[in-house]
Amino acid sequence: MTTIKDVARHAGVSVATVSRVINEAGYVHEDTRRKVENAIQELNYTPNEVARSLYKRKSRLIGLLLPDITNPYFPQLARGVEDRMQESGFRLIFGNSDESQSKEQDYIQTFVQNNVVGVISSTNDPGSLSYRSLKIPVVFLDRISSDRPAVYADGREGGRMAAQQMVQRGSRQITVMQGPAHIRPAQDRFQGAIEALQDMGMSYQITQTTSFSFTEADRWARELFEQYPDTDGVIASNDITAAAVIQEAHRLSKRIPADIQIIGFDDTPLSNLLSPALSTIRQPAYDMGRAAADLLIQLIEGTAGEQRTIQMPVQFIERATTRSLS
Amino acid sequence: MTTIKDVARHAGVSVATVSRVINEAGYVHEDTRRKVENAIQELNYTPNEVARSLYKRKSRLIGLLLPDITNPYFPQLARGVEDRMQESGFRLIFGNSDESQSKEQDYIQTFVQNNVVGVISSTNDPGSLSYRSLKIPVVFLDRISSDRPAVYADGREGGRMAAQQMVQRGSRQITVMQGPAHIRPAQDRFQGAIEALQDMGMSYQITQTTSFSFTEADRWARELFEQYPDTDGVIASNDITAAAVIQEAHRLSKRIPADIQIIGFDDTPLSNLLSPALSTIRQPAYDMGRAAADLLIQLIEGTAGEQRTIQMPVQFIERATTRSLS
Known part of the structure; x- marks a missing residue:
């Protein structure tokens, strides 16, 4: 690999001069600058980013x-x-x-x-x-x-939207899945949904989930239907849990959306490939x-x-x- | 932030000596080394990785x-x-x-x-x-x-497996989706499937896909059923296209797996959350x-x-x- 020393030798100047040209720091005579730039081009020299970052205290x-x-x-x-x-x-x-x-x-x-x-x-x-x-x-x-x-x-608004859509589209026994307690966006969307349901004077029920993991999603879905077998609308904590709720609803021979509506959160690419394709709140x-x-x-x-x-x-x-x- | 100069001053030695200790390069007297090491500990000094990589020509x-x-x-x-x-x-x-x-x-x-x-x-x-x-x-x-x-x-073996499973489980009009031509693993699994079908003396049909993109998967699935409406087994090019085939089969009121079997490739986490859950060839x-x-x-x-x-x-x-x- 070409080094700064090769460039200096080729241009007939000192390493310090080449460095000043590369880093645009300090005075260099116009003719000298041109000689260095030509040498850089002829030798196809790429300044070492680490050396530059050390000199300029800046990396990319x-x-x-x-x-x-x-x-x-x-x-x-x-x-x-x-x-x-x-x-x-x-x-x-x-x-x-x-x-x-x-x-x-x-x-x-x-x-x-x-x-x-x-x-x-x-x-x-x-x-x-x-x-x-x-x-x-x-x-x-x-x-x-x-x-x-x-x-x-705007997670809070997303939660409100999900609740409003559920009610407008006819669900009356709505279950809201509360996402992991330590993840703030999960709590925002949950609060938004609860607020909107209360504003509309609707009753609702809550299930807890403690992770967004693929491997645990099945469990949250099973627990939901064990606790609330007659629910006719699920506001899921994200698209992954929504996918698990769809699967479990199929297993229980519930028709989607005739018997139960489901709304996810995120609009990850998978949501469009589920069967049925998932209605969801899109985060960009x-x-x-x-x-x-x-x-x-x-x-x-x-x-x-x-x-x-x-x-x-x-x-x-x-x-x-x-x-x-x- | 503590610098190497602070360490040198604290230990009462030169910067070069500290550098030799840090980089384990060159001779340093045992007493001096201990002084430097103590100073590093007392000042809670972390060597700057960029400076080290410049010196040792090694980063992490x-x-x-x-x-x-x-x-x-x-x-x-x-x-x-x-x-x-x-x-x-x-x-x-x-x-x-x-x-x-x-x-x-x-x-x-x-x-x-x-x-x-x-x-x-x-x-x-x-x-x-x-x-x-x-x-x-x-x-x-x-x-x-x-x-x-x-x-x-072992993509080729994966393709063979998919074909063998299809045939063993009763599909007779198998469609193999050929993945993007420039992606070698996609071609390996395709070749494996074709080889195995030929070895078993089965006839088959092929559809082409030119990407693994979410947004185009729907199209491959639609084209597949337009070309081969009576297919009773699809070996998909990956799990994403398999998900799209499931959706399209539902839309055409085909029962899965009674009317049509589908096998994906990859075993991405989404495959377990599809409805029905996707049989697939797992890559670890x-x-x-x-x-x-x-x-x-x-x-x-x-x-x-x-x-x-x-x-x-x-x-x-x-x-x-x-x-x-x-």
Whole structure:
């Protein structure tokens, strides 16, 4: 590989001069600059990013921390972040936190050691010292923070929408699945649904789930129908649990949506491939990822405006697990 | 943040001495070493990884290149890689290639600029100069290479299994979906299925698909039943297309598995949540990711044995889209 020394020798100048040209720092005579630039081109030299980051104390690396990439909601977020970062020449160091604080801290530490210039994190604890003590910009993604930059969807409104659609489309014995207690967006959508049902004067029942995991979704669905065999409407905590509820309803020979309506949350790609296709509340995950990346780049480059928390709209996607309104 | 200068001052030695201790390079008197180590501990100093990588020309960064993290097969692979890398203190720089050669080359270049010590790639072109000219270890994941380290599943055997199960369970007008032509594993499983059907003397029909995308899966399914309305068995190119075939079969009021059997490929988490749950050929994606990481670490550390291509077994997972054998 060509080194900065080769360039200096080829151009007949010192390494320090080449460095000044590359980093656009300090005075270099126009003729000398041209000689160096020609040498760089002729030798097809690529400055070593590590050396540059040491010199300028700046890399083009961003740390991205998500709970678990195997939950089908998160690849969309990650993809949005990556596509936007790629457009501006940033690269991602990626980690899964598994909602574990120690794993999270461990990652943040190595992000810093690798001189990342910014962090995007879907943490459950935006107020923690790990983040407050960071001297680089942080954007929280899919997580609400009142005093730090954040991009998230309007989960409360999403929950309200799901409840209103259920009632408008005729369900009267509605069951709301409460998602994991430690995940704030799950609680927001749950609260929104409960509020709307109370506003409409509807009775309802609640089941608890403690994870969004594929392997446990079956269990939540079985428990739901054991507790409330006559329910005629399920507001699921996300698309995965909704898929399990569809399966269990089939097993119990309930017709969807004639006997029971089901609404998911997220609009992950799988929801359109279920049978019947799942009506759900759409979070614009890919766009949220892009927006977070965009905000972080602005923060890094010092061009961010006053608006540093971005709430994205949610939307009811009508498919085949709800009855038609007409 | 504590710097190496702080450590040197605290220990009463030069920065060069601290550097020699940290990097275990060059002679340092035992007493001096102890002074430096104490200073490091007292000041809670973490060596800057970038500075270390510049000095030692070694980082703890690995480049991981996958086609598209939003295809639900890949998060499993990525998770396996990450979990194994994390155990050994390596971190991942992550990119999606979208099967585009220019994006792939762009990523490889920035991997090198960031001094990664190894690369794991699911490329369609393991023989390309981009890889052959790399001076760091590369492991191909989910891709076969005869002369370079690689971890992949036995796709051909998977295709054979799917065909044998179809025939044993009574399908006689089998349709095989041929996956994208440029993706080698898709062609392997297709060839395996065709071979097995020919060996058994069965007739069959073929439909083409040109992507594994969620948004196009519906189309492949519609085309399949337009071309072959009487098919009674579908060997899908992956779980996503299988999900679309299930939906389309429902729409056409075909009973699954009584009128038509369907077998997917991959065993992504979604396959168990479909209605009916999908019978499929399982690739051990998570384990493949771990195995690739393991092999790469061995190559980096110079402990790899002769066996540098690892073929992982596939397995038929019986669920509810195939008839029972009894």
